[in-house]
Amino acid sequence: MTEKPLKLAVVGATGSVGRAVLEDLEAREIKVELRLLATSRSEVDLLEFRGDELEVETVSDRSFRGCDAAILAVPAAAARELAPKAWAEGCLAIDLSGAFRSTDGVPLVVVGVNDADVASGETRGVVAAPSGPVVPLALALAPIHREASIQRIVATILFAASGSGRAGVRQLEKEMVALLNGEEPDPSDLSHRVGLNLVPQVGAFGPAGITDQEAAVGVELRRLLSAPGLAATATAIRVPVFYAHGLVVNLRTARAISADAARAVLRAAPGLKVIDAPGERVYPMPMLAVNDDAVLVGRVREDASQENGLDLFVVADNLRRGAAGNAVRIAETWVRTRRT
Ligand SMILES: NC(=O)c1ccc[n+]([C@@H]2O[C@H](COP(=O)([O-])OP(=O)(O)OC[C@H]3O[C@@H](n4cnc5c(N)ncnc54)[C@H](OP(=O)(O)O)[C@@H]3O)[C@@H](O)[C@H]2O)c1
Structure with missing residues (x-):
């Protein structure tokens, strides 16, 4: 890390991803000056960080002054509104919401896969992070792709409840309590009960019967791995797990790679x-x-x-590694780029 502290605004600090950002900063001992932001309606005024209680402020136009970067762990509408305000203060917006994932001139970045693209965040003042499951997928597939050139991916995403934030966790908690008491839970905001169930829908269906979450897998991996010809298909299923997405992955590569050789590149x-x-x-x-x-x-x-086929199972904490860890690393990379 650089000698000067990272000056970081966390918008949505009271949410699932926002709290995971604080955990990531603590665990990796990152030197940081923090500004924690949420709405005026927030139920939380203070958050603990390194033994201190930090105030959560209401986000305003002036919130970004003096910051290097702002992690926008907020719904897409709020991210769309806040990103230009951050950049007007010279503060890079790191968007987790998907609001900017397909905007021209906005790089999509997983640090560890395409770090150099962070620098082009200066075109629009925004760097986009991929959808939660794609972060671990890209990290796991990039070494195999470099070694053997992946041609096709079939992925099943086992989507944890916290992928839907605080609401998803609360809903599964309520459902499990009811079910363990022999009662049928109240109807879920997520449309079907997830407790003791599997729901084959994450996101909204498009005309081809594919959800936006499923479609994102191919679109985002092709960009992240610089592999425009990569074929991908995905099925996303909500599972009754609170934290950490699982990814069942089947691959076909252009060059043969044994399971032992794949394990070796993954270990390295x-x-x-x-x-x-x-x-x-x-x-x-x-x-x-x-x-x-x-x-x-x-x-x-x-x-x-199949010829040159490989199967693997990937698991990562969607909040800590999928969302927060990648966003903080984007901020660190940005600052390093600007200060050298
Ligand atoms: N959960 C995941 O695994 C995951 C992974 C990748 C990306 N994401 C994306 O990250 C974002 C946050 O997700 P989450 O799971 O942390 O959701 P969450 O638990 O529901 O938290 C939402 C946060 O956004 C804040 N917020 C809402 N509207 C706001 C506004 N207009 N201005 C400022 N702050 C506002 C909330 O603050 P209050 O306390 O004031 O309500 C809260 O802190 C979403 O866009 C989500 O799609 C989530």
Whole structure:
């Protein structure tokens, strides 16, 4: 980290991702000056950080003055409104909401995959972060892609409740309490009960019967991996897990890569933990990924049903690694770029 502290605004600090940003800064001991922001309606006034209680301020036009970067962990409408205000103060907006993911001139970045693209954030004053599941997917696939050139991906996303923020966690809590008391829970805001269930819908369906969350996988991976010809299909399923998304991944590569060789490149890649001794019942699971900064990869095996096929299972904490960790790393990369 640079000697000077990172001057960081966190908008949506009281939310699931915002709190994970604070955890990431604490865990990685990042030198930081923080400004914590939320709405005037927020139920939370103070947040704990490194043993101190920090005030949560109401976001305003002046909130970004003097900041290097602002993490916008807020709904898309708020991000659209706030990003230009941040840039007007010379503060880079890091958008997690998806509001800018397809805006011309806005780079889409996973640090560890395409770090150099952060610099082009200065075109619009915004860097976009990909959707939650794509961050661990890109981190796990980039080393294999460099080695063997991935041609096609089939992914099943096992989407944790916290992927829908505080509302998703509260809803699953309520449902589990009701179900364990032998009652049918109240109808969910998420339309179907997730507790003791699987719901094959995350996001809104498009005309081809594909949700926006599923469509994002191919679109975002092609950009992040600089692989315009990459074919991808995904199915996203809400599962009754509070934290950490799971990704069941099947690949076809242009060049053959054995399971052993794939494990070797994954082990050598920073930010990944290969947990892969299935005979000893050692493999990635959400309970192992919670609060971990690493992306866990295991069940790596050759897929005999096709030429150059590979299967793997990837798990990462969607808040800590998927959203917050990537956003903070974008801010660090931006500051490093500007100060050198
Ligand atoms: N959850 C994930 O795994 C994940 C992953 C990737 C990206 N994201 C994206 O990150 C964003 C935040 O998600 P989350 O899961 O943290 O949601 P959340 O738990 O519902 O938190 C939302 C936060 O946004 C704040 N907020 C809402 N409207 C605002 C406004 N107009 N101005 C300023 N602050 C406002 C809320 O503050 P109050 O306390 O004032 O209500 C709260 O702090 C969303 O766009 C989401 O799509 C989430």
